[in-house]
Amino acid sequence: MDMWRGIPREEIPWFPTIDDSKCTGCGECLSICKNGVLGFDESSRTAQVTNPYNCVVECSTCARLCPTEAISFPDQAAFSEFIKQKLATGEKP
Numbered sequence: 001m002d003m004w005r006g007i008p009r010e011e012i013p014w015f016p017t018i019d020d021s022k023c024t025g026c027g028e029c030l031s032i033c034k035n036g037v038l039g040f041d042e043s044s045r046t047a048q049v050t051n052p053y054n055c056v057v058e059c060s061t062c063a064r065l066c067p068t069e070a071i072s073f074p075d076q077a078a079f080s081e082f083i084k085q086k087l088a089t090g091e092k093p
């Protein structure tokens with residue numbers, strides 16, 4: 001199982017969310033991400049999150065590059081607090 005700072009990666013809710021209604025299917029995010037997180041749905045002609053836990057924790061490059069702001073991530077401050085709590089409860093390496 002993949003771990004991040006001693007926490008199972010699948011317990012870390014950091015991955016993109018794509019708003020289909022804003023996605024134009026330009027493919028910019030698919031070009032930039034080399035981690036296999038995103039895929040393209042031919043029927044809807046939109047990008048989709050296919051492997052969320054392949055996302056690099058705290059990376060948000062695709063969201064910054066999306067021309068229509070269709071990609072979002074958790075609030076950074078709330079996420080930092082979540083990780084702090086998680087580490088404090090003993091789930092350490």
Ligand code: SF4
Nearest residue numbers: 023024026027029066
């Ligand atoms: S960069 Fe944005 S608009 Fe383009 S395919 Fe990705 S999510 Fe859709």
Ligand code: SF4
Nearest residue numbers: 033037055056059062
């Ligand atoms: S945040 Fe980074 S690793 Fe995650 S999907 Fe976007 S480009 Fe890929």
